Amino acid sequence: MAGGKKDNKVVVIGTGIGGASVSALLAKEGMDVTVLERNSFPGGKAASFDREGFIYDTGVHWLARGEKGPMGEIADIVGAEIKFQSMDTAMEYTTGGRTAQLSQNMDEEESLQKLFEEIGVLPENREGAHALFKDLSRERTPEELEVLDEVSFSDYIARFVDDEQLNRVLDGFTGMYMCISRRAASTGEFILCFSGQAKEKNLCYPIGGMRAVPVAYLDALESMGGELRYSTPVEHIVIEGGKVRGVEAGGFIPADMVISNNGVKETIALAGRHNFPDDYVAMADNLRLSFGAVSVKYALDAEVVSSPLSCYFPDFRDEKLVERQAAIFVPVPSAADPSLVPPGCQLVLAGSLAPPGLEEPEQAKAICNEMLDRIENTMQDLYPNIEEHVVWKIRTDTRYIAEISGRWTGEVIGIAQNRHQVGRNRPSSTTPVQGLYLVGADAGGRGVGTEMAADSALNLWRMLRNA
Numbered sequence: 001m002a003g004g005k006k007d008n009k010v011v012v013i014g015t016g017i018g019g020a021s022v023s024a025l026l027a028k029e030g031m032d033v034t035v036l037e038r039n040s041f042p043g044g045k046a047a048s049f050d051r052e053g054f055i056y057d058t059g060v061h062w063l064a065r066g067e068k069g070p071m072g073e074i075a076d077i078v079g080a081e082i083k084f085q086s087m088d089t090a091m092e093y094t095t096g097g098r099t100a101q102l103s104q105n106m107d108e109e110e111s112l113q114k115l116f117e118e119i120g121v122l123p124e125n126r127e128g129a130h131a132l133f134k135d136l137s138r139e140r141t142p143e144e145l146e147v148l149d150e151v152s153f154s155d156y157i158a159r160f161v162d163d164e165q166l167n168r169v170l171d172g173f174t175g176m177y178m179c180i181s182r183r184a185a186s187t188g189e190f191i192l193c194f195s196g197q198a199k200e201k202n203l204c205y206p207i208g209g210m211r212a213v214p215v216a217y218l219d220a221l222e223s224m225g226g227e228l229r230y231s232t233p234v235e236h237i238v239i240e241g242g243k244v245r246g247v248e249a250g251g252f253i254p255a256d257m258v259i260s261n262n263g264v265k266e267t268i269a270l271a272g273r274h275n276f277p278d279d280y281v282a283m284a285d286n287l288r289l290s291f292g293a294v295s296v297k298y299a300l301d302a303e304v305v306s307s308p309l310s311c312y313f314p315d316f317r318d319e320k321l322v323e324r325q326a327a328i329f330v331p332v333p334s335a336a337d338p339s340l341v342p343p344g345c346q347l348v349l350a351g352s353l354a355p356p357g358l359e360e361p362e363q364a365k366a367i368c369n370e371m372l373d374r375i376e377n378t379m380q381d382l383y384p385n386i387e388e389h390v391v392w393k394i395r396t397d398t399r400y401i402a403e404i405s406g407r408w409t410g411e412v413i414g415i416a417q418n419r420h421q422v423g424r425n426r427p428s429s430t431t432p433v434q435g436l437y438l439v440g441a442d443a444g445g446r447g448v449g450t451e452m453a454a455d456s457a458l459n460l461w462r463m464l465r466n467a
């Protein structure tokens with residue numbers, strides 16, 4: 001590493017999963033790390049808050065692999081303590097008026113047979129459906145994956161089967177993993193998300209709420225001598241002669257290296273577009289985002305929702321339901337961690353996808369409000385007594401996600417994992433500016449949301465320690 005590790009003064013912008021984890025990893029290398037966070041709390045999209053005895057998350061989170069994925073690997077390296085609670089059943093899934101219990105064994109014939117029967121895959125399509133899942137779970141070389149990165153997931157499915165009910169299940173999976181449509185999604189990326197989860201069978205939630213993950217990394221950072229400043233927005237990344245010099249954050253802070261957790265587009269704006277080659281700026285301008293999300297967070301004085309994790313699509317054959325309801329993803333974090341709520345109570349998050357941010361703020365607000373009303377209708381239809389048990393209820397929209405993550409828009413993941421923006425086509429953590437790096441879900445990582453942000457941090461750390 002140029003200049004010796006101790007001489008490297010590193011400023012990390014942001015404490016999302018990516019920023020928090022890379023700061024601890026670099027502190028572990030003996031670097032002088034300062035983390036600047038614009039919010040008064042840690043975690044970005046992975047933040048959690050306390051309200052009247054309940055701890056709830058910014059997002060609507062469930063984790064694909066927990067300690068068996070990159071978040072666990074980072075915790076081991078930096079000595080952070082995170083406890084992930086694994087789920088016995090994977091998920092209750094309802095579509096087309098039928099409900100299936102999805103097990104964690106999605107790579108096993110028996111579980112698939114049960115799923116296809118319960119969800120109503122047509123008998124003549126079952127052979128193709130089995131072949132599809134077998135192919136999704138098989139080991140692949142990096143070269144094979146690279147080819148599939150650029151194949152639309154819809155086109156890939158069509159090689160095996162075309163079944164309406166199965167397509168809806170796969171829509172749900174693509175929505176949950178990547179928050180984009182089946183048509184736009186990259187097959188290679190889907191396979192990585194699916195096979196990782198199917199192999200590890202560790203769908204889980206962190207004890208203490210989602211914030212437990214960034215907090216554990218930041219505690220590790222501070223225990224190794226790193227500095228952490230909240231309520232310190234970086235106003236400008238200072239670049240001279242094509243090299244980073246530091247940041248302006250209520251005063252100049254010099255740095256040999258600046259690592260931004262603030263997304264590709266926003267980082268370019270913070271540093272000044274003129275400091276980057278035109279083709280890099282054009283690449284960033286053209287990047288597409290994942291969908292945003294709206295959610296209703298319910299603090300309940302009783303256990304109203306029975307399944308710890310469910311995904312519900314309105315029955316598409318019933319026009320009234322289609323008009324009134326929304327497709328919802330419903331995790332119950334208190335099922336994994338009862339300490340998040342007072343005894344006998346329940347925390348339920350009900351989320352749905354929405355456009356990440358529109359040019360017209362009033363239009364965006366109206367779309368989000370309509371989606372939020374639909375979520376509430378759906379929850380009331382599914383759990384008719386839910387309103388009687390509400391202690392408090394919060395409706396959050398895409399502006400809320402944007403505010404909490406310091407982004408312009410309220411996308412769930414970051415830039416979309418479509419077939420033009422994954423693998424070798426995803427923005428790298430290195431930028432054309434010497435000493436300026438990106439970390440987080442936007443750059444240099446793969447997988448499901450939080451795990452992609454953690455993967456990005458691991459990859460950047462490996463690259464910097466070998467430099």
Ligand SMILES: Cc1cc2nc3c(=O)[nH]c(=O)nc-3n(C[C@H](O)[C@H](O)[C@H](O)COP(=O)(O)OP(=O)(O)OC[C@H]3O[C@@H](n4cnc5c(N)ncnc54)[C@H](O)[C@@H]3O)c2cc1C
Binds near residue numbers: 261401
């Ligand atoms: C509603 C919702 C549901 C989700 N569900 C899941 C799920 O079930 N499973 C899953 O794995 N993932 C899920 N995700 C996605 C996941 O949360 C994100 O992909 C991941 O947390 C992004 O992390 P990140 O490191 O890229 O940074 P972010 O979380 O975007 O954090 C960026 C940080 O940088 C800070 N910052 C920005 N600008 C500045 C500045 N100028 N100065 C200082 N600080 C700054 C921000 O305040 C923030 O703390 C969900 C997200 C949302 C919103």
